[in-house]
Amino acid sequence: MKITSVNYFDGFFAWLRDQKGATGNTARxxxxxxxxxxxxxRDIYGSEPTPGDVTGIDLRDYQEYLQNVKRNRRGRPLKPATVKLYMEALQVFLKWAREAGHVGRLPNFPKAVQEQKGPPKALDRNEQNRLLREVERRGKNRDIALVRLLLSxxxxxxxxxxxxxxxxxxxERHxxxxxxGKGNKYREVxxxxxxxxAVRAWLEERGKKHPNSEYIFPGRNGGHVTARYVEHLIRDLGRFARLEIHPHVLRHTAATNMIETGADLVTVAQILGHSSxxxxxxxxKPNVRRxxxxxxxxxx
Structure with a gap:
């Protein structure tokens, strides 16, 4: 799509590429x-925009249009993050125009759209069961123990x-x-x-395969398994369980489970290793279901 007959945008994207190294997703x-x-x-004024014509009032009207009128390809209102991205692109463009001498000063930008954040993504009970079912069907004792420590x-x-x-x-009973944890802090969990x-089942097998390793989950060359291995494991298990997840979702799920079953914040913070x-x-924070x-x- 050709944006405008004026060369402002061409100059801006050349600068974005050459000076900022912005290519691919950012440029698109x-x-x-x-x-x-x-x-x-063009719909409002019937002409092509130029940087010097844009005022603070125009920017407020445009942001209001993005929030209340503009729709995405599915016909739904734009999310606050999308509105923020659209306004950010315009702001970067106008700053470039000022530095390039096309405008004398920048117009006042409206305050950014604030999104009310919900709780971190966590698995509900049905999704947890699907994940655990897949790790038991497809995983090894080591993988089952890893998933249980992350989730439980x-x-x-x-x-x-x-x-x-x-x-x-x-x-057996303790x-x-x-x-x-972070900052070399120790805590008991x-x-x-x-x-x-799950851990005891893995330890029985581990003792035969890796009797000399100091780690519960031995890897190659005397070390332990890598975080990347666990990331791939969780992603693959999630695919089998029809879930888009990464390891930190399991940590969020553990915290959410504790909160929903009545644990107080101090206890949960201590278990998670939060300093605040x-x-x-x-x-x-309640999710959509709650x-x-x-x-x-x-x-x-």
Whole structure:
């Protein structure tokens, strides 16, 4: 799509490519965003836009158009992040125009659209069961133990792969991990029953295959399995379970499960290794399902 007959956009994209190294997705996103602005301007003013003609009032009107009128290809309103991207492209373009001497000063930009963030993505019970079913069907004892520690104990991937045998105290009725977290901080994390069973099953096999390794999950060359291995594992299991997930979703799920079953923030923060309760409080935000249930209960 040709944006405008004026050479402003051509000069801007040449600068974006040569000076900022922006290619691929960024350049395409900016080009699409500026094409949208040009179309809106032509509809309003019947002419091609030039940088010097754009005022703060125009920018506010355009942002309002993006929020309330513009639709995506599916006919739905634009998400706040998309509106923000469109306005960001326009702002970068106008800053370039000022530096290139095409305008004397920048117009005032409206405040960015704020998106009310929900809780981090977590798996519901049905999705958790689908994932666990797949890891049991397709996984090895090592993989089952890894998934259980991520999902049941809320460990970070880096924490799970680096657990040493000396960090583990586990039996049939008790289990505690000493976890090395961010900033070389140590914390103790209890291991619940299902995770204990999975870890014990793996330890029996591990003792035969890797008797000399200090790590619970040995890798090659005397080290431990890598975070990348776990990322690929979770992604592949998710594909079989019809889920788009990464390892951190399992940590979010563990936190959400604890909150929804009545655990207090201090306890959850201690288990997750959060230094601030603010980091843990995000899990108390309701998701769409919980909000829908609340509205249904309150409907007359």
């Amino acid at each position: 996103a900016y080009r699409h965003a500026l094409a949208c602005f040009s179309a809106w301007w 104990c809320g460990l970070r991937v880096s924490e799970a792969v680096s657990i040493k045998m000396a960090d583990l105290d586990i039996g 289990g505690v991990l000493t976890v090395r 209890p291991v619940p029953p299902e995770a204990r069973r 309760l603010n980091a843990t409080a995000i899990y108390t 909000m829908a249930e609340a509205l249904e209960r309150g409907e007359a």
